[in-house]
Amino acid sequence: MKKKTMASIAAPFVLATGVAGISERLYQYAFGRVQEVPETSKEKQKYAADYYNYIEWLRSQPTETWLQHEDDAAQKLAATYLAAAVPTTDTVIVAHGYKGNGETMANYAKMFHELGYNVLLPDDRAHGKSAGRYITFGWLDRLDYLEWINRILQRDGEDARIVLFGVSMGGATVEMMSGETLPEQVRCIIADCGYSSIDDELVYLLKRNFHLPKYPFLPAVSAINRRRLGFNLNDVSSVTQLAHNKRPIFFIHGEKDVFVPASMLAKNYDATQGPKEKWIVPNATHAESFWVDPVAYRDRIDTFLKTYLTYHVA
Template identity: 35%
Template sequence: MFRIIAGILVAFILSIAVLIYFGLYAVFRAVLYNTNERKSGHVPLPTGEGYDQHQESMQELVDLMKEIPYEEVRVRSFDNLTLYGRYYEVKKGAPLQIQFHGYRGEAIRDMAGGNRVAREHGQNTLVVDQRAHGKSGGNVTTFGVKERQDCLTWARYAAKRFGMQTPVILSGVSMGAATVLMAADLKLPDNVVGIIADCGYTSPEAIVRDVGRARRYPEGAVWWLVKTGAKLFGHVDLASCGAISSIRKSRVPVLLIHGDADRYVPVRMSRELYEAAEEAGVPVRLEIFRGGAHGISYLTDVPRYTDLEMEFTSGLMKRYIREYSGEKESERGKI
């Protein structure tokens, strides 16, 4: 009898373990895994409240970006993936902005507004497909944990290709914003002069918990499932870093942008990022767009967004060019 009971108990425990294992895998596939079909598929424009009134403008921006000639660029990631980007050149030797799109987004959709601002004000742009998106390699997205290392790879590529005399701004929307913020404490090339983060979240844990809470799931359980699935199947620790800790160590000024009608990444996260940077003495500016839905602050107020970004980037870039030229003149004088 004892053996029968023990056998039943072991079978029950194994059944539970199998259910948990496959449950974790299902969560991993749903949240972090992008199939090749999904990667190469069309990413539609967002719809619903806050977006419908901007449909025509969004489509015009995307269509414009599709028409502009670009150079295809590929680099190797730290873990040997091929990363893909589009280089849009306005003028040889012009300052450069490297732009990163959001979670399961598309580069020419998410960055269309910011790219237009940069191009029309004389900046070259490098618009990248994040890992597990578009034409970049991999199938696992990691909420910025590995993507921040990809950001470093792109920054080093830009420094090598365009030279240290070319100032670089890192910019991103949503997960792209979290990516550039989480890269802020890495050893970026000295010609990276600033960061623009539009509606970024504070950490992978914070955004996963927030989404779980918004959908009325137990947020602690949701986070455990996503975090554990990521470790088991994606080989990544989502708790290993976050934008809050990284922004405190930024050596460059940061511009934070957020719409106060954002239903995906709450505006309080940018406020928390601002407070963390300010407490650490990092030059930081926070601009909130009234009525702005997730990722479309640009369309909420085009003139203000344009002026804001140009004021932030042009000053930093001009100062870097002037200082870099001065250093070179000084070096030549010593020879």
């Protein structure tokens, strides 16, 4: 009944509005900046008290604000840096999810802080305190993260060891970073529920949420994006980038994820060329793996890092 209702609403809307009109609306809905973090999904409301406790914990810590392009209001990027309690040159860069920001990753920041790492929490373009009108779904952000890596190297020198970690869009961001030329100080990657490509993800969501086909809407949305951000959506591929990766990577995905289906994990896992591990978390929905069992999540990550933090790409 719900599908018929949605379809009956969508069909006349498409006819009345036209492909260009509906594509523009879809683009603004999916790519447009939001000024506030949207409310979480219903299944994760039960974690709200814990989530805000993590936020308060992060706000109570002695953090630093790092900036890129601070003299250019249209390009300025911001990140929060939390030093380890005991001085170290080991740092985790934490990439946030869609329409979140660095602060929304406070639970992961606390986990890595307790494991003894420095933590850097960037705000991606069009998120948080960073500039930008449109979300790039990790594609241009991957280049910004290369600059954050250089900032860490300037701080800690050649002895630095860096871990890339991300969840959802952040998971895809670090997966896409894997295909870039990274310094040897970047030792390993952890990607939680990242999508295989933005093309795959948008086709899936067009059908699931709007009951709309890929054609003609996705090509039209891609054309809008090319005019505004300079790249086609089919460029944005974790799978393509992972095919160039030789670093160890740990994939995490919720078994019951219906936002980024677990089938995308299989594509990403098969694509990468380095040492790899995967963990499909029973009963976890999208970006819920940490919340289902924080202790198990921490232990799995700690084991992976103890194995691969010393790894050098041949």
